[in-house]
Amino acid sequence: MNFWPAMAELGGDYDDCHPEELIKMPATAETISLGLPVAIDRIDRELKKLWSEGEGAMTRASLMNLAVYSEERESLTRNTRLLARITENHACRAIVIGADPHARNDRMEAWISAHCHLSRAGTKRVCSEQISFLLEGATVKLLPSIVFSQLDSDLPLYLWWQPEFAEPMDPQLWSWIDRLIYDSQSWRDFKLQMRLVEMAQREAKQRIVLCDLNWTRLVHFRLAFAQFFDHPGSHHHFREIKNGSIIFGHGFRSTAILFVGWLAAQLGWEIRSEKNAELIELENFDGKTVRIQLQEKGDAPIASFTAQSGEIEFQVTLASCGDLLEVCRGKLGEAPARQVLPSAENDSVKLMSEELMRGGPHHVYLRAVEKVRTLL
Amino acid sequence: MTKGSEQPNPLREGLSTRAVPQPCAIAIFGATGDLTHRKLIPALYNLAADGELPPAVAVIGFARRSKSDDEFRNELAQTTKQFSRQDLREDIWKTFAQSILYHQSEFEDESGYQSLAKRLDQIDEERGTRGNRLFYLAAAPEKFEPILKNLKAAGLNKAKEGSWARVIIEKPFGRDLRSAQELNRVVSDAFVEDQTYRIDHFLGKETAQNILVLRFANAIFEPIWNARYIDHVQITAAETLGVEGRAGYYETAGALRDMVQNHLLQLLCLVAMEAPTDLSADSIRDEKVKVVRSLRRYRADEIAKLVVRGQYTKGAINGENVPGYREEENVNPKSETETYVALRLSIETWRWSEVPIYLRVGKHLPKSATEISVHFKKAPMVLFNRDSTEHDQNVLVIRIQPDEGISLRMMAKIPGTSLRIEPVKMDFHYGTSFGKASPEAYERLLLDAMSGDATLFARRDEVEEAWAFIDPIEKAWAEKNAPRLTFYPAGSWGPEEADELLARDGRAWRRL
Numbered sequence: 028m029n030f031w032p033a034m035a036e037l038g039g040d041y042d043d044c045h046p047e048e049l050i051k052m053p054a055t056a057e058t059i060s061l062g063l064p065v066a067i068d069r070i071d072r073e074l075k076k077l078w079s080e081g082e083g084a085m086t087r088a089s090l091m092n093l094a095v096y097s098e099e100r101e102s103l104t105r106n107t108r109l110l111a112r113i114t115e116n117h118a119c120r121a122i123v124i125g126a127d128p129h130a131r132n133d134r135m136e137a138w139i140s141a142h143c144h145l146s147r148a149g150t151k152r153v154c155s156e157q158i159s160f161l162l163e164g165a166t167v168k169l170l171p172s173i174v175f176s177q178l179d180s181d182l183p184l185y186l187w188w189q190p191e192f193a194e195p196m197d198p199q200l201w202s203w204i205d206r207l208i209y210d211s212q213s214w215r216d217f218k219l220q221m222r223l224v225e226m227a228q229r230e231a232k233q234r235i236v237l238c239d240l241n242w243t244r245l246v247h248f249r250l251a252f253a254q255f256f257d258h259p260g261s262h263h264h265f266r267e268i269k270n271g272s273i274i275f276g277h278g279f280r281s282t283a284i285l286f287v288g289w290l291a292a293q294l295g296w297e298i299r300s301e302k303n304a305e306l307i308e309l310e311n312f313d314g315k316t317v318r319i320q321l322q323e324k325g326d327a328p329i330a331s332f333t334a335q336s337g338e339i340e341f342q343v344t345l346a347s348c349g350d351l352l353e354v355c356r357g358k359l360g361e362a363p364a365r366q367v368l369p370s371a372e373n374d375s376v377k378l379m380s381e382e383l384m385r386g387g388p389h390h391v392y393l394r395a396v397e398k399v400r401t402l403l
Numbered sequence: 404m405t406k407g408s409e410q411p412n413p414l415r416e417g418l419s420t421r422a423v424p425q426p427c428a429i430a431i432f433g434a435t436g437d438l439t440h441r442k443l444i445p446a447l448y449n450l451a452a453d454g455e456l457p458p459a460v461a462v463i464g465f466a467r468r469s470k471s472d473d474e475f476r477n478e479l480a481q482t483t484k485q486f487s488r489q490d491l492r493e494d495i496w497k498t499f500a501q502s503i504l505y506h507q508s509e510f511e512d513e514s515g516y517q518s519l520a521k522r523l524d525q526i527d528e529e530r531g532t533r534g535n536r537l538f539y540l541a542a543a544p545e546k547f548e549p550i551l552k553n554l555k556a557a558g559l560n561k562a563k564e565g566s567w568a569r570v571i572i573e574k575p576f577g578r579d580l581r582s583a584q585e586l587n588r589v590v591s592d593a594f595v596e597d598q599t600y601r602i603d604h605f606l607g608k609e610t611a612q613n614i615l616v617l618r619f620a621n622a623i624f625e626p627i628w629n630a631r632y633i634d635h636v637q638i639t640a641a642e643t644l645g646v647e648g649r650a651g652y653y654e655t656a657g658a659l660r661d662m663v664q665n666h667l668l669q670l671l672c673l674v675a676m677e678a679p680t681d682l683s684a685d686s687i688r689d690e691k692v693k694v695v696r697s698l699r700r701y702r703a704d705e706i707a708k709l710v711v712r713g714q715y716t717k718g719a720i721n722g723e724n725v726p727g728y729r730e731e732e733n734v735n736p737k738s739e740t741e742t743y744v745a746l747r748l749s750i751e752t753w754r755w756s757e758v759p760i761y762l763r764v765g766k767h768l769p770k771s772a773t774e775i776s777v778h779f780k781k782a783p784m785v786l787f788n789r790d791s792t793e794h795d796q797n798v799l800v801i802r803i804q805p806d807e808g809i810s811l812r813m814m815a816k817i818p819g820t821s822l823r824i825e826p827v828k829m830d831f832h833y834g835t836s837f838g839k840a841s842p843e844a845y846e847r848l849l850l851d852a853m854s855g856d857a858t859l860f861a862r863r864d865e866v867e868e869a870w871a872f873i874d875p876i877e878k879a880w881a882e883k884n885a886p887r888l889t890f891y892p893a894g895s896w897g898p899e900e901a902d903e904l905l906a907r908d909g910r911a912w913r914r915l
Contacts, residue, residue, distance in 0.1 A: 088835045116838030146834050153835045246418070247454070253414035254458045257423045258533055260565065262410060293413040331775060354458065356531070365496045368454040384839065391417035 036088040061103055063142025068175055068284045070158060073139055077156075085143065085152045088118035091383075094180045096124045096170075097189040103159055106189075107140075112376040114142040114155035117383045118177040121157040124170065130163035135173070137161075170198045178203075185238075187379070192223040193214070201231040206380060210240040212281055212328075217403035221396065240375075241282050242392045243382045244328050249289060251343040251352045252332060254368075264336040265294050268315055272320035274330040280321070282328045284402050287319050288395035301402055328373050344368060425567070425851030426459035427535035428526050430519065432510065432550050433542030434464025434475070438573065440482035443541060444503075446845035448483050451499040452492065453842075459531035462503045465519065467510070475505035481762055488843055502530070510542060511549045516557035534566030537852055548589050554609070555593040571600045571852055572823065574665050575656065576861070579877060580870035587863050600852045601861040605666040605773075607844025610807040612620060612859070614685075614775070616674040617801065617809065624799075625678070627779070628879075634780045634796060636674060636760045637913055638667055641768040643720050645893070646742070650733035657740045659712070662764040664873045668695060670803070671760060674775055675750055684857040688865060695868040699749040706879040707886035711900045713743035717768040718893030723766060725893045733742040739880075739888050743767045744902035746876075747908075761905060763912065767893035773803040776913045782814075798913070807841070808832040846869055 028306040046205055065073045078087060093113070095106045110121045121142070143154040158177050162170065178184060183205035185198060191214060201207075207227065214220040228235050256262060271290075273285035295312040302308055309317040324330065331344040344353045352370045371377040396403075417424060424668040429447070431439050450456045464475055480500065484491045506522060508515020527534050538554060542548055551570070554560050562568040564600065572590065577583030590599055605611055618624055627633070640662055646653045653661065672691035679686040701709060716727040729736050743765035779797040810830040817823040833841065851859055879885060889898035896912065898901075905911055 086832075088837050090836055118836055118838070144838075146832075151835075248416070250418055250454060253412060253418060254423075256412045256414055257457060259410040260533065262412070265413075279631070290414075346494070348494065365498065366458055367451075367495055369452065373831055380834060387417070387420070389417065 029211050061107060061138035062157065064136065064138050064242050067135065067137050067173060070137060070139060071118040072211070074158075077139060077141065085154055086146075087141075088155060089120045089151050089179050089182060090117065091119045091182050092122060093119040093187065093383075094115070094122040094124065094174065095124065095187045096126065097191065098128065099127050099189070100127075102189070103161060107157065107378070108158065109376055110155075110157060111142045113254055113379050113383070115144045116380055118153060119185075120177075120182070121155060121175055122177060123159040124174055125164045126167045126170070128164070128167040133164035133166050135160070135162055135166040135169075150232075150282045151251060168197075170184055171197065171203060175200075175203045180311045185383070192220055193229075194223065196223055196227055198230045201227045201235060204229060204231065204235050206236045206238050207281075208238040208240065208379070210269055210378075211285075211403075212241040212244070212279060213265060214281070217281060219401075221400070236388050237392065238353060238382050238389060239285075240378045240382060242285055242389065242395070243378050243385075244282055244291065244373060245286055246381055246385070247352060247368065248286065248329050248332060248343055251354050251368050251370075252334075252341065254354070255341050264339065264341075266311060266315075267336040268294075268317060268334050269315070269336070270312070270320070271332065271334040272322065274322045274324050275330050276328050276330065277323060281322065281403055284399050286329065286332065287402075288397075288399035289391065290319075291398040292391060292394035298398065298402065307309075307402065317389060411838060413689045421850075422854035424530055424850055424857050425535050425855075426453070426457045426533050427537050427567075428461040428523050428530075428532045429537045429539060429853075430463045430465055430506075430523070431541055431850075432465045432503070432540045432546070433540070434466040435478075436466075436467055436541055438541040439464065440479065441486045442843070442845045443539065444479045445483045445487040446843055446849055446874070448496065448499055448845050449488050449842065450490070450850060452489055452495050455846075457853065458500050459533070459580075460502050461524070461526045461530050461532055463519070463526075464503065464505045464684050465508060465515075466505075467508065469503055469507050469592055469701065472503070474503050476500045476503050479503060485847075488840065496528065501777060510546045510553070513553050513556055515560065516553040520557045520559055527772050533564040536562065536566075536568045538568070538570045540571065544575055544586075547572065547586065549587050551593040554759065560593040560598075567855065568594070568599070569600055569852060569855075570594045570600045571602055573602055573658065576601055576665070576866045577870060578656065578660055580867060580874045583866055583870045587867065591863070595832045595855075596863055599862075599863070600841075600848075600857055602848055603665050603669050603859075604844040604848065605803070606669055606859040606861075607846075607848040608803055608807070609841040610801060610803045610809075611670065611673060612847075613809075614670075614906060616800060628777075629758045630758045632779055632853070634778045635758055635760050635908075635910060635914060636671075636778065637776045638670055638674070638760070638762045638774075638775075639913070640667060640764040640773045641771060641896075641915065642766050643768065645715070645725060645767050645791045646728070646731055646734070648732075653742075654734060654738060654740050657712075658742055658744045658764050658766070659873060659876060663744055663746070663762060664859070664869050665866075667762050667764060668872070669865075670775060671762070672746070672827055672865075674777070675755060677754070682858070684860075685862075686706050687858050688702075690864045692862065692865045692868055693752075695749060695865060695872060697750045697752045697755075698872050699751050700872065701875055701879075703875070706876055708849075709747045709904070710747040710886070711743075711877055711889060711904055712741035712880065712886070713739065713745075713767075713889040713891050713898040713901065714738070715742050715765075715893040716890050718767065719896065720769075722765055727893070728766075741880075742892060743768075743897050743901070745897065745904055747904055758907060761910075761912070763897065763901060765891075767898050769894055770915060771805065772915050774915070775801040775803070777801075778913075800913075806832060806834065808834075827840075 057384040067190045097106060103123055138159040140157045142157060146153050158176055184203055185206045185208060186204045187208040206374045211217060224237060225243040228237060238320055273286060274282045291309055293384050296317060299308040299310050305321050308318045311317050327345050333340060335340045338358050341356050346353050349372050353369045354366045371381055431443060447462060480496060506519055523536060526532055540550055560568055577586045635670045672694045675694045676690040714728050718725060728734060728742050729738050745763040748760040754852045778797040781795045800810045802808045810828050812826050812828050814824045815827040817825050848859060889900045891898040
């Protein structure tokens with residue numbers, strides 16, 4: 028592929044660059060990683076050319092359209108870096124949009140490139156196309172018509188929306204989307220943002236699946252805690268859990284609250300009150316009180332969760348290596364049997380990979396949000 | 404293909420789409436053997452690394468040699484490092500290894516099973532395995548009977564209230580119908596059919612499982628999946644390897660018993676079965692067994708014509724000279740054992756009436772590949788005023804291994820002013836589209852056995868029906884005036900007689 032030297036500095040598998048092609052690259056540090064600049068009306072043609080001029084055994088692969096929208100400066104480069112890693116496991120047509128709706132002048136630029144990785148067998152290179160757009164000023168409003176006309180046909184569209192949602196929401200936009208991915212951890216006003224998201228979902232007639240990366244962050248913790256109760260003989264603990272405690276990292280209170288929401292939604296608990304910032308009281312289906320202590324400590328989104336049922340303690344703790352969970356169940360005061368389970372680092376690529384791999388609707392998420400909406 | 408527990412865990416909702424494996428103790432008989440070291444422990448380690456194992460699991464190696472738990476763990480660490488799909492992570496292995504124990508006993512020694520029973524009770528207490536037991540018979544087939552009898556004598560075949568006991572049996576499931584029935588009798592004397600899991604690792608492969616998805620989740624295939632549109636089907640299992648130290652076993656088995664009776668007929672069942680009423684294990688297996696039952700049995704005089712048996716002679720594989728089968732170590736220099744079989748089958752149902760199914764399996768062939776190809780009938784070529792060739796057919800290929808995937812050959816016009824048409828291929832590769840590596844077949848199958856999902860395991864009647872089909876062929880080959888054994892040089896695509904088998908019908912083997 029003759030314009031991939033741009034990708035070489037991203038550390039991927041882009042080694043057959045041709046020095047003379049560097050001349051074609053834009054000169055700025057940001058755009059140098061975006062590939063070949065193209066006129067918007069020539070994107071299709073240039074993509075075809077890209078494949079016809081490719082060298083060696085290469086295969087274009089795509090299972091979805093993955094659009095990434097950001098309004099942050101330098102986001103095109105940053106998101107290109109992320110996609111270089113995401114496409115290792117999730118072949119897609121990536122559409123990366125860097126937008127500045129507040130820019131004084133209107134500007135619209137596009138680039139094409141590809142992320143190539145050696146296949147598992149190591150015999151050929153599997154490539155995902157990327158189309159990058161820079162939209163400034165009024166051109167941002169043209170997002171659906173310009174950007175989404177570049178979709179790979181018949182494949183679902185996943186939109187990873189990185190900024191906060193703002194009114195008015197463009198109803199035309201939502202009609203294109205199959206899965207809307209966002210991260211509620213960074214939201215300043217959860218209720219407002221969630222209202223906008225739900226509005227978008229309603230406008231799309233519920234067709235959109237809402238995918239909150241803050242919820243995805245909890246997958247491994249939820250799995251680790253759930254597995255204690257796989258045997259029906261342990262289900263009596265659901266009625267007997269009286270206390271729990273969560274240690275969460277700075278900025279991840281909403282993650283911890285979502286975890287409480289999950290327990291409440293699945294075990295039939297109701298929020299009774301938030302005594303203070305550190306204690307939530309719930310009522311289980313027998314009317315008994317369950318107290319969940321919240322403690323902020325360190326940087327890990329969730330560092331540990333412990334629940335007590337009678338004399339039995341269930342504990343899930345993030346191991347110091349950061350990608351394993353230590354799981355133990357035992358009588359208070361006795362040495363419990365330990366087990367390790369996989370976890371994922373709190374990293375955008377890992378979270379996105381986890382989310383893209385899981386698929387399916389997220390009914391449980393919506394129920395969990397409903398339970399703790401007032402606390403978020 | 405899943406079977407949930409009666410009381411599902413509400414915390415699993417949205418997290419798991421498969422039946423969840425239950426806490427259990429896994430006792431492996433033949434714990435010092437190759438299968439345990441190369442496949443079973445690496446599979447269990449990978450499940451642990453992926454977080455798929457239940458919270459409480461104990462693995463007890465049962466074998467005759469004397470060794471401590473730690474010695475056993477150290478040996479397994481070395482081989483798991485070598486054979487695991489994922490790199491061995493010290494921290495994960497350390498925790499997983501704590502669940503591995505060693506139990507020394509002769510297979511024939513009843514007291515060894517009594518002490519095993521006590522040890523399992525103790526493990527239940529200490530590790531929370533809840534009385535659930537999975538017995539894996541990874542020993543030589545002649546040891547199955549004493550193992551099963553002793554398990555029964557020690558009461559290990561019966562689970563306590565609220566628990567389960569299951570047994571996994573490795574192939575070969577007998578060497579003919581009579582021995583298979585005898586083995587099934589021995590098994591059923593100790594374990595009822597619901598507790599019995601006969602493993603055929605071909606069924607644990609991703610693409611084998613995908614056959615049902617391809618056929619029944621895509622509306623375009625089912626309407627044309629019949630004699631009206633399908634000309635014939637070919638199933639190939641080719642290996643570049645020879646007998647590789649398995650000569651002792653292979654001499655008594657041969658390709659027909661080793662591959663056709665189990666793996667190839669299982670694949671055929673998935674291709675030819677009717678849609679099951681649901682995805683429960685028995686619904687799927689009910690439909691599969693109907694396919695084997697519907698296979699037209701050969702008359703004695705047809706076998707020479709419809710079944711080709713071959714044996715490799717010296718030749719070259721990948722540029723290296725290899726000896727002929729009869730020159731291999733531990734092989735009788737006058738051996739009549741077949742290393743290659745090709746068969747023409749007929750399924751006597753409305754769907755498959757007059758659609759020949761060709762199977763071939765062989766060792767020391769030019770390349771290793773297992774695949775199913777469905778060859779559709781030709782379109783009338785009157786429109787294109789073109790001589791018809793074999794390439795005119797649309798062919799759907801399901802590649803089982805390696806490079807799992809699906810391809811479809813169709814005709815397309817060559818660009819230009821003249822009307823020339825040529826075959827083109829639409830190709831789907833698992834490895835290209837999905838970056839995530841598929842689990843090994845044993846991982847999937849062990850997990851299924853722990854979850855109580857028997858879909859991908861062979862049922863008693865399937866095994867016996869398959870032998871009932873194979874037996875007359877073996878019998879004919881054992882006769883004095885048996886159809887002659889044919890020969891092929893290692894590195895070729897088999898004996899000429901196999902090509903003639905198809906050529907007589909105006910067809911040819913697909914070029915792999």
